[in-house]
Amino acid sequence: DGGITQSPKYLFRKEGQNVTLSCEQNLNHDAMYWYRQDPGQGLRLIYYSQIVNDFQKGDIAEGYSVSREKKESFPLTVTSAQKNPTAFYLCASAPTTVRRSGNTIYFGEGSWLTVV
């Protein structure tokens, strides 16, 4: 089945550590996104990528880094510079034709990151 796979579902990080969240999609989508959800904050955009080897900062990119070496993969690294990383992280993808056809963005199941 086509879809978006995020791993791990739950991750614990010690203070000062970098951690990487995986996101893989087999929908042949060009665009991929990372969102963060905090209680009462809705979905805030961290980074997004419209094409391989290119990505842009979203609204809350500080303390995060991404790479887009393959169309199917868009890993997110939460660095030690991120002061409050405990949150629910959502990866999403969309076809670039979404602008014309009105297709929608599809989300993965999310990853919980907790700092201990």
Place this chain on the structure above:
Amino acid sequence: DQQVKQNSPSLSVQEGRISILNCDYTNSMFDYFLWYKKYPAEGPTFLISISSIKDKNEDGRFTVFLNKSAKHLSLHIVPSQPGDSAVYFCAAFDRGSTLGRLYFGRGTQLTVWP
């Protein structure tokens, strides 16, 4: 600055009645709007959308209304069911933008009680 606003963080409705969730936006360039439903610890799932050339779109129990002059849209669920209890996010899109990103509201927690 929040370009998509959902001013009601929660809504409680009795089963069988109508649920009305509201959303306002500030960017006049937005021309496509979507509603997503989200259960705890899961990713949001697409519910219904509407283009700015329409003022209403219906899909089963779900209807979205768009008032462009007021920059306001609403999602109606009739009849409401307990399984509809979830967080609902409104999202907006500028299809003319090269950036291709969605802007989300903060969500409304809908609780449908028996």
